[in-house]
Amino acid sequence: MEWGEWQELPQFGSISPKVLSELLDGGQSFRxxxxxxxxxxxxxxxxxxxxxxxxxxxxxxxxxxLAGGAEHEAVRTxxxxxxxxxxxxxxxxxxxxxxLKASMDTFPKLRILKQPLGETLFSFIxxxxxxxxxxxxxxxxxxxxFGKELISGVYSWPGWETLASxxxxxxxxxxxxxxxxxxxxxxxxxxxxxxFETKIQNKGFxxxxxxxxxxxxxxxxxxxxxxxxxxxKLEAFPVDTWILKAMKRIYNLENWDSxxxxxxxxxxxxxxxxxxxxxxxxxxxxxxx
DNA sequence: AGGCAGGTGGCCA
DNA sequence: TGGCCACCTGCC
Numbered sequence: 001m002e003w004g005e006w007q008e009l010p011q012f013g014s015i016s017p018k019v020l021s022e023l024l025d026g027g028q029s030f031r032x033x034x035x036x037x038x039x040x041x042x043x044x045x046x047x048x049x050x051x052x053x054x055x056x057x058x059x060x061x062x063x064x065x066l067a068g069g070a071e072h073e074a075v076r077t078x079x080x081x082x083x084x085x086x087x088x089x090x091x092x093x094x095x096x097x098x099x100l101k102a103s104m105d106t107f108p109k110l111r112i113l114k115q116p117l118g119e120t121l122f123s124f125i126x127x128x129x130x131x132x133x134x135x136x137x138x139x140x141x142x143x144x145x146f147g148k149e150l151i152s153g154v155y156s157w158p159g160w161e162t163l164a165s166x167x168x169x170x171x172x173x174x175x176x177x178x179x180x181x182x183x184x185x186x187x188x189x190x191x192x193x194x195x196f197e198t199k200i201q202n203k204g205f206x207x208x209x210x211x212x213x214x215x216x217x218x219x220x221x222x223x224x225x226x227x228x229x230x231x232x233k234l235e236a237f238p239v240d241t242w243i244l245k246a247m248k249r250i251y252n253l254e255n256w257d258s259x260x261x262x263x264x265x266x267x268x269x270x271x272x273x274x275x276x277x278x279x280x281x282x283x284x285x286x287x288x289x
Numbered sequence: 290a291g292g293c294a295g296g297t298g299g300c301c302a
Numbered sequence: 303t304g305g306c307c308a309c310c311t312g313c314c
Binding site for chain 2: 128130131217220225238258281
Binding site for chain 1: 304308309310311312313
């Protein structure tokens, strides 16, 4: 197995190791690990693409694909390189919201990945009532057992068609627990509905969210995560226990349930609420560790 | 040893 | 609508 040449990730800009770690391993994606050969390198997989990412001395980002790999456009899309994240961030209400500003100053240049929708949906079904290491383990178990081995020890996510032919019991063997029946049911549905992802991508936020929430195991939080991290819809505002805690404290929302807090977030932060969420989320986690 | 974790669905008033 | 509680599993 050989790697291609390192190259610059265009339109990305510089980013600190701390923020890169938050971006790749902070709960947006569950498919990145430090490279075995060098802990300063991150290795990740999406679709059939294996890639590594590292810093230049000036904190510019470099990446490389496997030798012969040419999926540069897919990598750019994955990292959101076609969007101006400085501008998006500047559009958040940080001038009037000191807590938001503090979060943005703590994790400068943090952005939102745009991951393949199917894998994102799968990951966040697995995420319910689990912590990051366990979620990663589930993704790994399923990919190992039913995906394609791309290089030694690295497996692609198998896709809904394959998962549709897998029994619930086999998924339980992958430590999915009660989530196995949701994955089975969704796989059955989506294997027959090839244009589901395209529809979600093309619909507006509200309609796309309703469509997702018709799937078993998909509530508000999972739907928001899928739309934010897998469809680039930045108005999505996922409210998990971290954000709930942070929002209650910062904005004095005692006794508000997560649905109300999600609404508050979308109103308060505006059309890029999901980006604000990511800043607050990162800081909340950091403070609690 | 029992409670809880980056939720959701079902049941009950 | 609003409030519980079971659901797998692993970790404290």
